[in-house]
Amino acid sequence: MDLSFLTVQVLSALRQAAFLFLISSGLTLIFGVLNILNFAHGSLYMLGAYFIYALTLHLTGPAGFVIALLAAPLGVAVVAVVIEMGLLRRIYVQEEIYQLLLTYSLVLIIDDLAKIVFGPEYKSIPKPDAISGAITIFGGTVPVYTLLVLGLAPAMALVLWYLLYKTRTGKIVRATSSDREMADALGINMSALFTLVFAFGAILAGFAGALAGPARTVFPGVGTEVIIESFVVVVIGGLGNLWGALIGSILIGTLETVGIVVFPEFEMALIYLLMVAILVVRPWGLFGRPLKVKALSDKNLGMEAQEISPVHFSMHPLVRLIPLALLLLVPLMAGRFYQYLLTQILIASLVAIAFNLLLGTTGLLSFGQAAFYGVGAYTVGLLATKAGFTPLPALLLAPVSGAVAAGLIGFFCVRLSGVHFAMLTLAFGQLVFAIVYKWYGFTGGDNGIQGIPIRPLPGGIDIASTQAMYYFALAVVGISVEILRRMRSSPFGATLKSIRENSQRAEYLGVNVKLYKWAAFVAAGAFTGLAGGLYTLMEKSISPDMIHWTKSAEPVLMTIIGGIYSFAGPAVGAAVFIVLNSYLVAWTENWALVLGLILLGMVLMLPGGVVGFINEKARGALTKRGWVRKWLFSKSTAS
């Protein structure tokens, strides 16, 4: 390895670290003060890049470039202020997951709006001649722009350091970040502070985008790539910790550069492996501390939380059979398209209901369910193509492999809760994705596996036909859902609910909380794996896309749409999601935008989901009549 090569690589690693730090410092700052993990932070980065692109169309020359570089982040800040004051502020008192989802809905909305305004293609941003050349350092060719980045990013870091450590407002920000209660007690104007910090974090993201845009390219999905990278950085460093963000950026920047040179196959996996390794040793990151359990009132902005009551009426057992009866009759009335659509809905329902065993019942937000879905799907796919398995034995092994994967991953995750749990499951999910995506020899890599042979079931039932597949999926999903339902109303389920409501108190009942969380995680993983297996049988082809983290977001969305605290909610949400997807995709290219708007509306107006809303209204209307109550509902219980 010669010096010129080394120079180029070191500078390239540092440039990557510089971008990462600009993005993740804003992310971690926002988390520290607002206690929100901002999924839309990557989209703000993207806006920064698009803004400089739009500005440089009109402003040319070095002066124009400088103006654009400064104006773009300010434009992003304006967007951020609108987001914070118009949307986020309304849900600070809600549970963490609603804030997370609101920012996720913004990802969908902003990305799609960018596509509408700027088009779907990659855009490159012209640099003025003065900074577009390259110079030679130690024999290596280095773009001038890289040097500019390496000058500007530390300068920005210095500005950040000065603002936080040398100004009064900065001290308040740091105080709030380390002890919110104390800051509250000191009478700090939290609302103004939150807006300020969110806007400032957005400026950092926008500046990163504006600075990186000319060096990289910009396209509508760039935000979702960037955000995962910066999640990894802040989680490694410790959520809310700026030094952590700095060290994390340097680590990841270096690893990415080394990875590309040394292990080009597994560069992506390396990052997640590093994250997992660090979190196994230090669950709260290198510089992080365990978060205090933050009660709703901690944010104390003088708002009342809109309590989403998990106390529901459960349906009478006979009433529950009606949907099943209807589903059995469908093929008599509906054609193949609808049978196929319903099969999709059934599979998605199973994923969502299994997911909600974690979220709604146990209070664990898993952002890595796609991993188990993928493991189940690939189990069936690989067994059928490589080992000649028939569908039934292959499908029986799908939940087994799902459970094994969940058992391993869960072992590391159940020590954590809240956002940390979500991030670690996300990282493990992406690790599985990265492995499947690159392991051409075994999984087919990004090509996936096509034309999976599906042999007939015993008795000559050919589930390659749409109708047979529909009934087969109905049977498998029906049985699974009944098991999950019983699980939720069992003593085990009651114990999971007590962990959701108050895990410390549950521990002091003599419950081994980690073991129960783990058991729930494994059960959810098993059913998700089974659903993945069904998917393979239905589609006869699989690809790593189904393991990508955006797939893990789907059960989350379905559950929120349908209703987190009702058993049927996730299934209803799955139906809404799949139907919308099928029809909107045909009708508009901007399906993500519509989905984002729906999600945004749900989070703001119907946090209990469709079923929660109906439940609330129906309870009022129906239970007035004694006979209705007697026949439709049994006693109220907490869901």
Next chain:
Amino acid sequence: MAFLEINGVVKSFGGLRALQDVSFSVRQGEIRAIIGPNGAGKSTLFNVMTGLFPPDSGEVVFDGVRITGVLPFRIIRMGIGRSFQITNIFPRMTVFENVQVALFAHHRKSRNPFGMARRYPSVAAEALAILGQVGLSEKHELSASILSHGDQKRLEIAISLASRPRLLMLDEPTAGMSRFESRETVELLRTISREQGLTLVFTEHDMDIVFGISEKIVVLQQGGVIADGTPAEIKANPRVRKAYLGEETTES
């Protein structure tokens, strides 16, 4: 061998010594108060005794078994119940379910994933009996989150009782209660202790309650024990009078 023994417990947080060489013992069936000004180390002692964190040195021995360093859920299974200073219930479950889930844990039924929770008539009867004991039977169908503060405290006691502890540790059981509610709670605790031979260890700010029901009192100050004796002895102890009662009795 005493029922509960605390031997030379030391605990520091950073540079701060929260507990220094705390030792005392409790007989079976005793009602024991731990008092001391704010910051004396009462809650830290409670947390060490119930396994929330281990002491730096020293040990806690319960019924002949060393419980220092044992995980909280195992300590609870040995027969120690505890309540918390800040009300610690399962807010969005019904009052009945709060106790029911505690009983599942106690009877080792929590792990059953397939039986229906409501098909346990013996557990249901037991839950209702405990709720009756604390005076909440009429409210058993309500969501615990809508109970009054006093009722929530009572519910927490019910939850703690459901694990059938032999030693019940209560961290300020009457905090935030009205005078009337406090007196009721004290009566309740006294009755339970007498009827079930339950050993009670509690911290409390209200000196009327402390001297009204405890049989022995240990006084902490700045992390150390400054007195240990009967209420009469504590009242007469000049160190306590000087360090604690003299300043604090006029308050609250």
